[in-house]
Amino acid sequence: MNRFIGVLIFLLSIVCFIISVDVFYIQAIFVDEHNFSMGEIFGGNFNLYMVWIRLFLQAVLCILSGIRMFSKKKS
Template identity: 55%
Template sequence: MKGKGVNTVIFILSIICLIISIKLFWNMGIFVDEHNTSPDIISGGDFWLYMDWLRLGFTAVICVLSGISLFRDNK
């Protein structure tokens, strides 16, 4: 039962991190659109823009994996 509580906390925290990351990325897109600039200028270059996308992807993968480990039937 102790492991289930830890998995639940990890799942909730990963969902919160994903929501925050998506909202920040969305706000950057709105800023870029309103000021007629590009996301790579805001991020500091193409490399950092790719790192921003990777952060979103890794956070989504962590959410999926922690959700699978939480809802999996342990015998």
């Protein structure tokens, strides 16, 4: 049961990270085509930094859950 929960957490974190990166990429294309800045899209630099921090934390979550999933359990 623990193995199943670990795999489920890993898959959900990967899916969330992929969706977030895709949305960020689409917004970057919009910014480039319409001559905006990312700060304008997110309502200021603070919110832009929060988006970068969210992406970083999701990447860390994916890495840590992957390590936990593939590490061997000590008995």
